[in-house]
Amino acid sequence: RNLTKHFPVNLGIITDKPKTIKAVDGVSFKIHKGETFGLVGESGCGKSTTGNLILRLLPATSGEVLLNGVNIQNYREKEFRKLRKDLQIIFQNSSCALDPKMTIEDILSEPLLIHKIVPRMEISKEVNRLLQLVGLSSLAAKKFPHEFSGGQKQRIGIAKALSTRPKFILCDEPVSSLDVSIQSQILNLMGDLQKEYSLTYLFIAHGLNVVRHVSSRVGVMYLGKIVEIGDVEQIYNNPRHPYTQALISAFLEPDLEYKRDRVILKGEIPSPINRPKGCAFHPRCHKAMDICKEKEPLLAEIEEGYSVSCFLNECN
C-alpha cells in the first residue's frame, strides 16, 4: 500500500536540492491468495524494485506491505527472518542465483538446513524429492550448475524456491532469458506447482504476452507508477490506458478481441530523474491532449477492481 522507493542521485554537480529518482512512487495493489498477479512494463519502470520492496530485499522509503492484513514492513529483522521461508523468489537468470562452486545437492540443502525444513538425516531424500518435483533426475544432485542448460537451471532455481515450502513466490521475469519452447515448459511446471501447493505468485514481466497466459489480474507500470490495473481479460480485451494499448498492439493475437492498428510507442522511456510534468506518459502518448502536459491524472477506479490513470476516462 502506497509503496515508495526514492534513490538519491549524485549527478556530479552541485545543486541546491539533491535529486532523487522515484523508482517506485506510491504503488498499491492486492494479491489474492492462490492467484498470479502480473506486473508488467518496460525495463526501468520499477517493477523489480516493487518486488524487492515487498520481499524486503530493499528497504522502502515509505508505504506498507500487508500480509494477511499485518504490516510486515514494521517487522524487526529477527521477526522477519521467520517469514523468509514463506516468501521466496525465482530470478530471471538462475545462473546468477546458483553458486557455481556448489553442487546442486549443496545448493538445495542450504535452505533446508537454515530453515530446518527436514531433519538433517532426511536432507538427501528431500533434495531428490525437490529435483523430481521440477522434472529433474536425482543424478542432477551431484552435478554443478554449469552442467545444465538454461531451462534446467531455471528448474533448479524453482526447486530452490520451493525448498522452504513457501506460500508466496516473487517470479521476476522467470522465463525471459529462455527460448520460447522452453518458456512454456517452465510456465506449465510453475502452474502445476501452484495448484499442488496453493502458491501465490507475483509474476513480473516486461511484455504482456507471457503474463496473459499465467495471470488472473494485471498491473501495468510506467515510470514508477501503476497506470492501469484490473482483471487480465479486461486489460487484454479492452485496455483503456494508451500505454497498455500500445503494449498490447505490439503482439496482436488472433483470438484477441482488442483489435486496433498497431500503436508504435514514440521514443524511449524517459529517465526517472527527469520525470515529465503532467502525465508522465504524455511525450510518448498517441492520444495526448493539452491538459496532459500540465496535470497528472489520478489512478481512478472506473469499475469494481478496475482502475486507470488517464484523462480519457470519465473519473479524471
Ligand code: SF4
Ligand atoms: Fe495520454 Fe493524456 Fe491519457 Fe496521459 S492522460 S495517457 S498523455 S491521454
Ligand code: MG
Ligand atoms: Mg527487472
